[in-house]
Amino acid sequence: MTATRSGPTTAGQGGTGHADRVFRVQEALSRLGPGAHRLSAIARAADLDDSTTSRILQSGVYRGHFERPSRGRYQLGGRVAELALHAYARHDSDSVLAVLQQLRARTDGGMALHYTLTPGVQPGRQCAEMAVGDSDLEEFGMSPREVLAITRSLRVGASGRTILAYLPEAVQCRAQHEPIPPQAGRGAIHNPVALAASLAAIRDHGYALGYEECMDGWNTIAAPTFAGVAIQGAVLLLRPARLMPRAPRPYITATKTAAAAISRMHAS
Known part of the structure; x- marks a missing residue:
């Protein structure tokens, strides 16, 4: 069973709901540095649970903001450039x-x-x-x-x-x-x-x-x-x-x- 974080995932922590969580995932990938990172590491860096982080990443892959070079690993995509x-x-x-x-x-x-x-x-x-x-x-x-x-x-x-x-x-x-x-x-x-x-x-x-x-x-x-x-x-x-x-x-x-x-x- 995949471990998840118990931290808050709603807008109450200095953000405005979904948009805030998306930015947190993008900033987490930037802090983690170049290359692809595991979903669990990105979730921890963004202070989000794995399920929320996964949905954001999958949507971002479709739009070109993130890339998934291998199963379960993600990185910033060309759209960011x-x-x-x-x-x-x-x-x-x-x-x-x-x-x-x-x-x-x-x-x-x-x-x-x-x-x-x-x-x-x-x-x-x-x-x-x-x-x-x-x-x-x-x-x-x-x-x-x-x-x-x-x-x-x-x-x-x-x-x-x-x-x-x-x-x-x-x-x-x-x-x-x-x-x-x-x-x-x-x-x-x-x-x-x-x-x-x-x-x-x-x-x-x-x-x-x-x-x-x-x-x-x-x-x-x-x-x-x-x-x-x-x-x-x-x-x-x-x-x-x-x-x-x-x-x-x-x-x-x-x-x-x-x-x-x-x-x-x-x-x-």
């Missing part, structure tokens, strides 16, 4: 640009970009804002089409992997077996097991490093941006490998600080 993008659209682009310009100043003129998640059957990323001074795509030695083909994928690049690290496990598994764009750099991670390990490291440390991963001759640092509890995008610092053969700690800190500032905009 879509809502995060709508939240981002409300914010002033000039404020994001100011953060990126400050990052550029703190990293000796590095290129600073903010990528946002593009949800869908095959999630991707797009550059929403950038502070790059007088630089242009010709510096990469590629056509604009080739650069966009690489940076759209979450499979390759520090910013792509940073976003991917906080998406549902099912999305990560699909991405691990996607083909790597042919224009990718010599540092692209080809082994799916190594890619999965890199995603875990990103969640542990809060940033990613890319060494000639998207493009030969360019190294990168990325940190995640969030809209509430959902991954929204990533801040990327881009510098020539000859100028940044290894990522200095102050550059990593500056990138994480910029990402945190943008996340606070979404929370306000």
Whole structure:
């Protein structure tokens, strides 16, 4: 027999009935972290009984807010990421640009970009804002089409992997077996097991490093941006490998600080 919690499940505990319970389940999944979790663990974290939690999760799976990758286990779904993008659209682009310009100043003129998640059957990323001074795509030695083909994928690049690290496990598994764009750099991670390990490291440390991963001759640092509890995008610092053969700690800190500032905009 499945154990249930005896805690209250009605509106009397600071909520408004069913809507309050739904939000508690979503927040519980966020607190439990990436990956799928057992129904009983979600119910405990939400302070609800198993039966109520199960009904909410099953309804959420139908609507795309939750996913059930295996029997009895649930995680946040792609619909949550879509809502995060709508939240981002409300914010002033000039404020994001100011953060990126400050990052550029703190990293000796590095290129600073903010990528946002593009949800869908095959999630991707797009550059929403950038502070790059007088630089242009010709510096990469590629056509604009080739650069966009690489940076759209979450499979390759520090910013792509940073976003991917906080998406549902099912999305990560699909991405691990996607083909790597042919224009990718010599540092692209080809082994799916190594890619999965890199995603875990990103969640542990809060940033990613890319060494000639998207493009030969360019190294990168990325940190995640969030809209509430959902991954929204990533801040990327881009510098020539000859100028940044290894990522200095102050550059990593500056990138994480910029990402945190943008996340606070979404929370306000």
